[in-house]
Amino acid sequence: MDDWNDLRLVLAIVRTGSLTSAARSLGVVHSTAFRWLAALEQRLGVRLFERLPAGAYAATSAGARIAEAAERVEHETQALDRDLLGADLRLSGRLRVTCSESVAYSLLTPAVGAFRAVHPGVVVDLLIDNRALSLSRREADVAIRAARPREPALHGRKVADAAWALYAAPALLAVHGPLDPADLGAHPFVGWDADGRGVNSADWLERHVPEAAVVYRTSSVVNQMVAACAGLGVALLPCVLGDAEPRLQRALPEPLSELDRELWIVTHADLRRTARVRAFMDLVGAYLARRRDLIAGSEPAATPPG
Incomplete structure (x- = not known):
């Protein structure tokens, strides 16, 4: 062969x-x-x-x-x-970046805009995937992940703690009353479809919310947020999404400690000195770090309308 x-x-x-x-x-x-x-x-x-x-x-x-x-x-x-x-010292060329849908929606797109304003010669390919794409196999050059890297060949840094909480439209809570942690099945919920198997938030919902209470399912976290805004049900969302959305309020005041994660920006050790990789990690890493309070759920939430 x-x-x-x-x-x-x-x-x-x-x-x-x-x-x-x-x-x-x-x-x-x-x-x-x-x-x-x-x-x-x-x-x-x-x-x-x-x-x-x-x-x-x-x-x-x-x-x-x-x-x-x-x-x-x-x-x-x-x-x-x-x-x-x-060994590439050029601040130009193509850079493949991967992250989850929620990070792309709430954080990374404006961060890429700030990066491109400084380095217009770098073209960014954003690969939105909830799976951990392999940096060793060059499926991506840089990853932003809600988990500490375990592979010894990866290099990066933590930019924030990441929290999740339960959110609902104010009108839904006005109809069904306050959410009772001991009886979550009394409220309609937005949940994951079959693609959510193995996802931490999906597993939490499966353990704590009766299946009959889940009235709408989707594999998209952003669509879960949109469904909650429309009043379809309570949604379990990253605080960076839920707290920034004025059409939602927390259904329970505190984030769920069971789902606490860390947000990291990582690359392969062989690429850490590549000019465009280093520049992206420095600028975007600092951009994300400045928003650590929002990501961690400790920044004041947006005020719901009305």
Whole structure:
């Protein structure tokens, strides 16, 4: 096998478990990936995947062996890529930044505006994803995460404590009365759909709010906020969203200590000296730190209208 693209195809299928998802990750259509895999198997004279029901693909021993080799090649090329980028002293070029939807909505977009005003030569690609994208695999250059980094190869700093609280429209509380922590099921709630599995706020709601009380579900935290503003139900939101929204008020006065987190800005250690990475982390990190009281839920909330 002398074509890195063939290795990438096999690795993508192993990682995603389907040809459709692998094609999407590689930026090709399904039919192209299908012909590509068929030609590769014919050229090698060996079957690389078993086709299972519902479009699933399971690697044969040969496919698994190629995927292992592909991961080693990928690791080396990514390390080389980071080394070269780490020596880049230009304050120009493209910078990939990832964060959650709520951070992008409430904090990062104006911070990027402030950064671009100082460094107009840097183009920022914002990848909004609640998953922790891999900085080692160069899925992003900089990440803003509500968790202390555990990988030894990551470098960054804490910019704030991050708190969550329960919020509702004043009109909803006027109809249903004050929220009773001992009987949350007496109020309608906005919650997560199936995509919320493993999300801390979704797990908290599942433990404390009866399923029958959840009247509206969505995978978007921002849409949960909008639904609460419309009076659909009580929503569990980051304080940086809820406290800044004048159409909402806290349904309980204090943030939920169980959901306390830390907000960090991080990059891979190999990229920390890259000029545009360093400039972004310095400027945007300082911008976020200046808003630490809002992020931590200790800044006075917006006053609801009326």
